[in-house]
Amino acid sequence: MTRTGTGCIDLPSPNHGPRPEGVGVELLILHYTGMPTAESALTRLCEPAAQVSAHYTVDEDGTVYAHVPEDRRAWHAGLSSWRGRADVNSRSIGIEIVNPGHEFGYRPFPAAQMAAVADLCLDIMGRHGIAPADVLGHSDIAPARKEDPGELFDWPGLAARGIGLWPKVCAIDDGPFTEEEVADLLKRYGYDSACPRAQLAFQRHFQPDGMTGRADAETVRRLRALTRMTGR
Numbered sequence: 001m002t003r004t005g006t007g008c009i010d011l012p013s014p015n016h017g018p019r020p021e022g023v024g025v026e027l028l029i030l031h032y033t034g035m036p037t038a039e040s041a042l043t044r045l046c047e048p049a050a051q052v053s054a055h056y057t058v059d060e061d062g063t064v065y066a067h068v069p070e071d072r073r074a075w076h077a078g079l080s081s082w083r084g085r086a087d088v089n090s091r092s093i094g095i096e097i098v099n100p101g102h103e104f105g106y107r108p109f110p111a112a113q114m115a116a117v118a119d120l121c122l123d124i125m126g127r128h129g130i131a132p133a134d135v136l137g138h139s140d141i142a143p144a145r146k147e148d149p150g151e152l153f154d155w156p157g158l159a160a161r162g163i164g165l166w167p168k169v170c171a172i173d174d175g176p177f178t179e180e181e182v183a184d185l186l187k188r189y190g191y192d193s194a195c196p197r198a199q200l201a202f203q204r205h206f207q208p209d210g211m212t213g214r215a216d217a218e219t220v221r222r223l224r225a226l227t228r229m230t231g232r
Helices: 038-045 111-128 155-160 179-189 198-206 217-230
Strands: 008-010 016-018 027-032 056-058 064-066 072-074 092-097 135-137
Touching (some): 056 111, 092 111, 179 198, 198 217
Parallel strands (some): 008 064, 027 092, 027 135, 056 092
Antiparallel strands (some): 016 072, 056 064
């Protein structure tokens, strides 16, 4: 088990398997636990009957729990895809972040927790050569099913440390748009643009102050900026 700092505690989960031969880690997926307490979430992640796991969990006080070795395939992403490719579990590392989620009283993520998440992400990205643009939320890869880590998650703060991206909009990104362009931009960035909730998932991550589920001028400006930043 790879250790990632003095606050890391081994809490092994039996819920994992081998990565397919020749498949490496390309993505880092961030989740919230979505359960009433950290204890209930940690228990579920380690129960064989639950058939769910992640590589790490980060508690609200910044404690990191290690569940699955990084060279193994954890079961965190479920039915999902990114850039037209399914089986995200096989090519990703998953981090669960303790938060009750939308069902049990969604709340902001404490500073100590976000600092620990950032440190852990940087460690993982460095080990596997994961690009900032390939750090994603569960809702990005499964927009039809998931909302986590949600609109209160500090994506801009992580991006400032080189973890994930945040759109840097300029004048070139202005101008009229069509629904066809929106679908094309979403697909080019990586979303399943055929999913009716893809626009909402994008806004939840990159435009949390405009979560209407329908693209507006600001949504398109941010989409254009991100595809320009990544060259997609």
